Each structure stands twice: as C-alpha cells, then as structure tokens.
Amino acid sequence: MRLQEYQKQTDVHRDAVHLARLEAESIAILREVAAQFERPVLLFSGGKDSIVMARLAEKAFWPARIPFPLLHIDTGHNFEETLTYRDELAARLRCRLIVRTVQESIDKGRCVEEKGPNASRNALQTVTLLDALEEFRFDAAFGGARRDEEKARAKERIFSFRDEFGQWDPKNQRPELWSLYNGRRNPGESFRVFPLSNWTEMDIWQYIARENIPIPSLYFSHRRRVFQRGGTWLAECPYLTPLPHETVEERVVRFRTIGDMTCTGAVESTASDIHQIIGEVAAARNTERGTRADDKRSEAAMEERKRAGYF
Amino acid sequence: MSTAELNTPSLDRGLLRFATAGSVDDGKSTLIGRLMFDTKTIFEDQLEAIEQSSRSRGHEQVNLALLTDGLKAEREQGITIDVAYRYFSTPRRKFIIADTPGHVQYTRNMVTGASTAQLTIILVDARKGIVEQTRRHSYIASLLRIPHIAVCVNKMDLVGYDAQVFHEIADAYRELAAGLGIREVTLIPISALHGDNVVAPSGQMPWYGGPSLLEHLETVDVGEDALAAPARFPVQYVIRPQSEAWPDYRGFAGQVAGGTFTPGQPVVVLPSGLRTTIRTVDLFGDSLPFAQGGQSVTLTLADDLDVSRGDMIVPVDTPPAVTRELDAMVCWLGEKPLQVGGKYAIRHTTRETRGIVNAVVHKVNIETLTPVAGDAAVGMNDIARITLKTMTPLFVDPYAENRATGSFLIIDEATHLTVGAGMIVQRS
Numbered sequence: 110m111r112l113q114e115y116q117k118q119t120d121v122h123r124d125a126v127h128l129a130r131l132e133a134e135s136i137a138i139l140r141e142v143a144a145q146f147e148r149p150v151l152l153f154s155g156g157k158d159s160i161v162m163a164r165l166a167e168k169a170f171w172p173a174r175i176p177f178p179l180l181h182i183d184t185g186h187n188f189e190e191t192l193t194y195r196d197e198l199a200a201r202l203r204c205r206l207i208v209r210t211v212q213e214s215i216d217k218g219r220c221v222e223e224k225g226p227n228a229s230r231n232a233l234q235t236v237t238l239l240d241a242l243e244e245f246r247f248d249a250a251f252g253g254a255r256r257d258e259e260k261a262r263a264k265e266r267i268f269s270f271r272d273e274f275g276q277w278d279p280k281n282q283r284p285e286l287w288s289l290y291n292g293r294r295n296p297g298e299s300f301r302v303f304p305l306s307n308w309t310e311m312d313i314w315q316y317i318a319r320e321n322i323p324i325p326s327l328y329f330s331h332r333r334r335v336f337q338r339g340g341t342w343l344a345e346c347p348y349l350t351p352l353p354h355e356t357v358e359e360r361v362v363r364f365r366t367i368g369d370m371t372c373t374g375a376v377e378s379t380a381s382d383i384h385q386i387i388g389e390v391a392a393a394r395n396t397e398r399g400t401r402a403d404d405k406r407s408e409a410a411m412e413e414r415k416r417a418g419y420f
Numbered sequence: 421m422s423t424a425e426l427n428t429p430s431l432d433r434g435l436l437r438f439a440t441a442g443s444v445d446d447g448k449s450t451l452i453g454r455l456m457f458d459t460k461t462i463f464e465d466q467l468e469a470i471e472q473s474s475r476s477r478g479h480e481q482v483n484l485a486l487l488t489d490g491l492k493a494e495r496e497q498g499i500t501i502d503v504a505y506r507y508f509s510t511p512r513r514k515f516i517i518a519d520t521p522g523h524v525q526y527t528r529n530m531v532t533g534a535s536t537a538q539l540t541i542i543l544v545d546a547r548k549g550i551v552e553q554t555r556r557h558s559y560i561a562s563l564l565r566i567p568h569i570a571v572c573v574n575k576m577d578l579v580g581y582d583a584q585v586f587h588e589i590a591d592a593y594r595e596l597a598a599g600l601g602i603r604e605v606t607l608i609p610i611s612a613l614h615g616d617n618v619v620a621p622s623g624q625m626p627w628y629g630g631p632s633l634l635e636h637l638e639t640v641d642v643g644e645d646a647l648a649a650p651a652r653f654p655v656q657y658v659i660r661p662q663s664e665a666w667p668d669y670r671g672f673a674g675q676v677a678g679g680t681f682t683p684g685q686p687v688v689v690l691p692s693g694l695r696t697t698i699r700t701v702d703l704f705g706d707s708l709p710f711a712q713g714g715q716s717v718t719l720t721l722a723d724d725l726d727v728s729r730g731d732m733i734v735p736v737d738t739p740p741a742v743t744r745e746l747d748a749m750v751c752w753l754g755e756k757p758l759q760v761g762g763k764y765a766i767r768h769t770t771r772e773t774r775g776i777v778n779a780v781v782h783k784v785n786i787e788t789l790t791p792v793a794g795d796a797a798v799g800m801n802d803i804a805r806i807t808l809k810t811m812t813p814l815f816v817d818p819y820a821e822n823r824a825t826g827s828f829l830i831i832d833e834a835t836h837l838t839v840g841a842g843m844i845v846q847r848s
C-alpha cells in the first residue's frame with residue numbers, strides 16, 4: 110500500500126483507540142509486576158521496542174519515578190547513537206542504569222567469541238544476561254519482545270516462567286486467563302515479562318508518532334557505507350570484515366531494528382520522518398526480522414535461543 | 421459503514437480480540453492463513469519460508485496452514501498444542517487472534533483463549549455438519565460469555581456451494597445456540613482453501629446475502645458490555661512519589677474493571693467501607709474528564725484514606741457483593757485433580773487470598789453438556805460447579821455481569837501453578 114492510500118484508508122480515530130487499548134494493557138502489566146515482584150528490572154536495548162517500553166513505564170508510575178532499574182546487555186558492537194540515547198534517557202528518567210558487557214563475560218571465560226565472517230555476539234548475550242540477572246537477584250525482567258516478531262514467540266506468555274537456570278520450557282508455561290497474572294514463584298525462579306506482547310511493528314511506530322517520542326537517528330534515512338550479505342545491507346564497522354566479493358559502497362539507508370552492528374541489517378530508504386516510516390512499514394513486503402542475520406540461520410533459531418534463556 | 425457510525429466514539433472500535441475453534445482438519449489453520457494472506461499480513465520472507473517448508477514436505481501448493489505453525493516439537497508432530505496469538509489489521513480494525521486447538525483433551529486451551537475474546541469463530545465442516553466438538557466449543561463460548569459467535573461453515577466447495585447444505589446446518593446451529601442461551605450468532609458459508617466469503621464476497625454463493633467473515637469481524641459491535649456494568653476499580657498499585665515536586669501525592673493506580681469514574685463522584689473503598697469522592701483521574705500529567713472500563717489510570721481521592729493494593733473503589737449506590745463464599749463454575753487446568761477440602765491460593769482482580777473447596781455441586785458431562793451430581797472427581801479439562809470459602813472477603817460480581825470482577829484463578833500453593841479458572845455464578 111502506498112503512503113497516501115494508507116493514510117486515506119486509515120481511520121484516524123481507530124488508531125487512537127487501538128493504541129489506547131494496547132497502552133492500557135501494557136501499563137497494567139508493568140504495574141502488576143511492580144506489585145507482585147521484589148526486584149524487577151527493565152531490559153533496555155536502545156531499540157524502538159525498549160524505548161516504547163520505557164515510555165510506558167514512565168506513564169505507569171507517574172508522577173513517581175520508575176520503581177526499577179534499567180539493564181543494558183552491551184555486546185560491545187553497538188552504534189554510538191544507541192549508547193548516547195541510552196545514557197540520556199536514563200538520566201532524564203532518573204533511573205538507575207546497569208550495564209553489563211559481553212566482553213566482560215568473554216574475559217572471565219564465561220563464553221567464547223564466535224569465529225568466521227558471520228561471527229556475532231548475539232548468542233553470547235544470553236550468558237551475560239543470565240549472569241547479570243543472578244548477580245542482582247532480579248526476579249522479573251521486562252523484555253520488549255512482541256508476539257508478531259517470530260513464530261516461536263506467538264505462544265509466549267506475557268508472564269513467562271523461567272526455572273532456576275533461566276530456561277524457558279514451552280511445555281511448562283502457566284495458562285494465562287483474563288487479565289489475571291500469576292507471578293508466584295519459588296526462590297531462584299523468575300519471570301520474563303513482555304508488556305508489548307500484543308503490539309505489532311506498526312503499532313510501535315504509530316505510538317512513537319502519537320507520543321512524539323524521540324528516537325535514535327539511525328531509524329531515519331541517512332548515508333552510510335554498507336555492503337550486502339545474505340540479502341541485507343550491513344554497516345561497515347570495525348567488527349565486520351567484508352569478504353573479498355563483498356564491496357562496500359555508500360547508500361541511503363535506515364534501520365528497522367537496532368541491535369548488534371554485526372547482524373543488524375539496514376534497508377534502503379529515504380524515509381526521513383516518522384510519518385514516512387509508517388508509510389514504508391505499511392507498504393513493506395518483508396518482516397523486520399528479515400533484516401536480522403542471526404534469525405535467518407535456521408527456522409528454529411529463535412526458539413533454540415529462547416530455550417537457553419535468551420529473551 | 422455509514423459516516424455517522426464512524427464518528428460515534430466507541431472504546432472498542434479499534435481492536436477486536438477473537439478466538440478460533442474447530443475440530444482437527446476442519447480448516448482452522450487454513451482459514452487463519454487465508455485471513456492473513458488476503459489482508460497482506462504475510463510478508464515475502466514469511467511466504468518464502470512456508471513455500472520452502474511446503475516443498476520439503478512434498479506439498480504441491482503453498483500450504484497456508486504452515487504459517488500459523490508454532491514451536492519446533494509441535495511442527496515435528498504436525499499439531500498445534502497450545503494457544504498461539506496472531507495479529508493482523510485492516511484500515512478499520514486491529515485484530516488479535518487467540519488460536520486454540522480443537523483436540524478433545526485441550527478444553528483448557530480453549531478456555532484460556534476464550535477468556536479474553538470478544539468473539540469466537542467456530543468452524544464446521546460442511547460435509548459433516550454439527551458434531552460433538554461443535555457443541556463443546558459452543559458450550560465453552562457460552563460459559564466464558566464470549567459476546568459474539570461466528571459460525572463458519574467451511575469447505576463449501578466440497579458440497580458444490582449448495583445453499584441447502586448451509587441452511588440445514590444453520591438451522592441446526594441456531595437450535596443448539598438457543599439451548600445454550602447464546603444471544604448473538606452469525607453464520608457464514610465459506611471455503612477457507614479458495615477464499616470464498618473469507619475476505620471478499622464469494623461469486624460461487626450468490627444465494628448468500630450476508631457479510632464476508634472479514635467484513636463481519638470489522639463491523640461487529642463490541643464494547644457495550646464493559647461500559648454498561650457498574651463501576652469497579654481494583655487498586656493495583658499505590659503511587660507515592662514523596663518527591664520535592666510531589667510531596668503529598670497519593671494516587672491509586674489500576675485498570676478500570678467496568679463502568680465509568682469521574683471526578684467528584686462519591687465512592688466507597690472496600691473493604692474498609694470508608695466514603696469519599698474522586699478528586700482526579702490522572703494519566704501521565706493529564707487530568708482526564710473520566711475513565712472507562714479497560715483504561716489504566718491513577719485515581720486520587722478527596723480524603724486521605726488508607727487504601728492499598730487489593731482494595732476496590734466502587735460507587736456508593738452500586739457496590740459489588742462482599743463475600744467469603746463463592747459459588748462458581750470452574751474449568752480445571754491442573755494435572756493433579758481438584759481436591760475437595762483442599763486449600764488453594766485464589767487470585768481475584770488484584771487481590772490474593774486463600775480458599776478451601778467446600779464441595780463439588782456437580783460436574784458437567786462434556787459429551788452431553790448436562791450436569792452430573794455426585795461426581796466429585798474433577799480432573800484436567802473438566803468443568804464443574806463448586807463452592808469455595810475464602811480466608812478474606814472478595815468483592816465480586818456474577819461473571820455474567822462483569823468478566824473482570826466475576827473471574828478468579830485457583831493456584832496450587834505448593835507448585836504455584838495455575839490449576840483452575842473460576843467464574844462466579846451468583847452472589848451467595
């Protein structure tokens with residue numbers, strides 16, 4: 110669908126209403142966790158989903174401060190803009206920001222760096238994350254995952270139970286009825302909680318537009334030196350070595366998701382404001398995960414990582 | 421839809437949650453795949469992936485049903501065994517599908533999916549007509565008080581798009597629905613495989629004058645229920661910034677569980693019974709003129725009362741029942757059977773207490789849908805009427821009047837698992 114067509118067809122009122130309902134549900138989930146758990150934490154990646162989650166948390170507890178810290182698992186391969194954005198946001202929210210790095214985990218011998226041209230630290234994040242959750246004895250960790258992102262997520266609960274090893278067992282999840290959430294647990298057990306479960310990529314963008322939330326400039330069209338690999342444009346950066354047949358060239362691109370530089374693909378785009386992005390998303394023929402190299406590795410890649418304790 | 425209708429504000433116009441049910445092979449996965457495909461919710465990379473899967477399994481054409489397949493083990497077994505959520509939207513509405521399997525043993529999944537649904541699609545195979553599963557699903561839909569039921573008579577292509585076949589099934593279904601006290605039924609003849617009457621009207625069935633399934637989903641009126649109910653505000657979290665900017669702010673955060681709250685409204689706080697009035701309805705710096713069912717807000721009160729999580733703010737003139745005795749229908753979800761005399765944790769709205777199961781009044785025979793007295797063996801997937809006594813009072817409404825204040829969870833105190841879903845029958 111083209112932009113004009115989309116705007117014409119979209120009942121403006123509808124957007125306001127469905128976003129208000131999603132917002133109300135997410136706020137209720139954030140408050141429920143603050144009430145049922147002793148040490149919640151919000152996993153902040155700097156991506157648009159966690160930015161929206163932080164806004165919802167701000168709303169949920171206003172005029173008080175958000176009653177839990179932010180945790181960033183830093184792969185060491187982040188875009189500079191992401192880190193700046195993260196620090197400014199934490200300062201504005203007057204929230205404690207905890208950063209744990211994959212590099213630290215590697216240095217301590219907790220995990221080993223992948224080798225080869227497709228080496229990524231995405232999988233290693235799991236180790237750093239689980240260690241950080243244990244270090245601070247967090248009993249609930251908010252993640253920004255959405256069920257529309259990937260098949261393995263479609264069955265994920267909003268309150269997702271994890272055993273004492275942080276593992277997810279799809280067969281051992283509690284049924285979730287009405288809006289009643291059962292966060293009871295034994296010592297050592299914990300939950301991942303996904304307040305954005307029912308949001309789609311489009312909802313996220315529309316909400317960012319509605320709320321006028323500033324987002325990192327990476328999401329808007331810009332010139333960047335990139336090279337093509339596995340059907341996506343990867344940014345030229347110190348952590349990636351292009352193979353002999355891969356040529357680096359300058360293109361006008363933007364990012365649909367922001368994560369580890371080694372596996373976050375850019376799309377060619379001239380969308381330079383939020384409304385143009387919304388128009389592009391409406392017309393898009395590929396999922397945003399299609400631009401993430403790590404999810405392409407196997408059909409069940411995400412599911413395997415989830416079992417191991419990834420978000 | 422007329423312009424007048426479009427301009428009528430309604431809380432729920434923008435979002436419809438629906439559940440799907442059908443026996444195995446009635447075409448549920450194909451239907452959902454079709455809805456998503458025809459509304460362009462399927463992306464090229466997803467289509468590529470299912471094309472690949474289809475080929476590797478030796479299917480000739482792209483199997484849209486694969487799109488809704490979930491986890492690996494289940495993919496390998498070739499079955500869906502849980503509730504999966506899907507999303508699609510049209511310019512008119514956003515849709516959330518709770519996709520539940522049709523297996524006999526998974527009543528619990530259907531109950532779970534139905535608990536948040538405003539509409540359910542029940543699939544019937546045109547060649548088979550109404551079968552036991554249809555009755556069971558319809559019963560659960562009525563038990564869970566899903567306001568709207570859409571019966572899709574599928575595989576019409578296999579009966580030559582015959583009007584007679586459809587009308588016979590439709591008549592039989594209306595009779596079934598009337599027996600179950602179901603108020604609103606829409607019957608639609610479809611072919612999920614070929615797309616007849618799913619998104620676009622079918623050229624094959626000119627005798628059918630009604631809406632396509634999608635048109636029905638887009639226009640069905642949802643939203644009156646939560647607003648008509650008496651106002652209920654379970655306090656979820658107390659907000660006390662104690663900051664320089666807000667030294668004395670004391671707000672009670674929660675999600676409105678029915679009705680409307682406005683500043684100046686006289687209210688009573690349960691269980692204390694103390695009266696006051698609503699001072700403000702707050703949301704992130706905005707003072708709202710009112711808050712309605714479903715909205716998450718923060719209320720401040722005119723008087724400085726001691727209010728905590730689990731309390732309920734309600735209008736002075738229409739309070740809920742304050743009771744320790746519950747008479748409820750339960751669907752048992754746990755592997756360990758329900759224990760008469762057993763103690764459980766009970767979660768109702770934002771309140772948690774303990775309860776003892778007094779008695780099983782009757783069990784529902786899931787084949788005949790009739791009550792069987794004297795059978796107290798309630799195991800997983802069973803539905804029964806029970807009585808419970810709770811340690812502290814709950815503030816309840818009959819489930820038929822308010823799904824939020826009429827429902828509760830039964831939780832095993834040792835394993836912390838959710839083992840039962842309760843629906844309050846009446847004030848006792």
Ligand SMILES: Nc1nc2c(ncn2[C@@H]2O[C@H](COP(=O)(O)OP(=O)(O)O)[C@@H](O)[C@H]2O)c(=O)[nH]1
Nearest residue numbers: 444445446447448449450485574575611612613
């Ligand atoms: N002829 C015909 N076949 C259909 C139709 N809908 C589904 N099917 C077929 O019925 C079989 C079962 O469908 P599926 O969607 O997997 O059923 P589920 O078990 O209810 O999810 C598949 O072989 C489908 O291709 C239809 O409208 N017409």
